């Protein structure tokens with residue numbers, strides 16, 4: 001209870017994590033797999049509103065447009081959708097839901113509320129069938145990591161999860177965002193299945209996020225955090241919140257900052273328990289959550305009553 005309360009209050013540090021997660025964090029810092037060389041200053045003390053405005057102003061959702069090497073030479077301009085992601089909906093959306101895949105959403109009965117939004121974002125292989133009462137059944141967009149496209153267990157080509165929705169894929173690239181290096185050595189080779197899928201389904205909007213966008217988000221998390229964060233890309237959840245902030249007037253985030261239902265159950269659709277799913281090991285998830293909590297517009301007041309914090313189970317950011 002006290003950890004959750006502190007997270008809501010925004011005063012959590014990695015020292016409060018269990019020893020296994022602390023060790024994982026340290027190992028990622030020393031390995032620095034993606035060659036992160038942060039040149040900015042850490043620990044900027046922006047207020048929630050300042051941070052929100054800075055993110056709105058600075059963050060530029062960028063996808064691979066086929067105009068840069070090596071994609072230009074490979075003829076990708078004709079592979080990527082003609083209409084860029086930012087221009088798909090000229091007037092954007094009014095209110096949007098970002099539905100995290102956390103186990104804590106089970107028994108929330110949030111389904112109807114989630115479906116009442118103009119657009120709903122989901123992640124990876126998170127299903128709606130069988131879970132409608134808690135997670136709803138509307139899906140406008142799905143953010144998928146490169147493992148979804150490459151691991152046969154996910155049945156990317158056949159599964160209905162990936163049909164009739166906007167798809168946005170990403171893969172960890174070097175911090176330098178050198179597209180040539182990334183193309184030769186992606187974490188998981190999403191490029192081939194992407195082109196195949198585009199050929200077969202030319203009318204489905206399907207984008208690959210530009211590594212510059214991913215690392216821009218990482219820089220912002222590090223700039224606003226005192227501790228050194230894991231030198232790995234932010235989680236799909238954080239990436240999704242930022243994409244929706246660029247497309248929606250209001251963003252409602254479900255089960256990112258854990259609710260009273262907090263549990264080690266990693267995903268609502270899988271019987272697998274690991275605290276790392278909620279607090280982070282590879283991803284700088286704890287720090288992402290602290291930033292989002294700082295910008296959060298609801299539930300703040302109830303935190304002045306220690307016993308009341310449990311009423312908060314969703315975040316709501318209004319610009």
Ligand code: C5P
Nearest residue numbers: 100101102123124235236237266277278
């Ligand atoms: O695990 P996966 O990346 O598919 O989940 C989607 C997103 O939901 C994560 O990137 C993370 O931001 C969020 N999540 C969470 N707590 C969990 C599981 C997922 O905050 N227990």
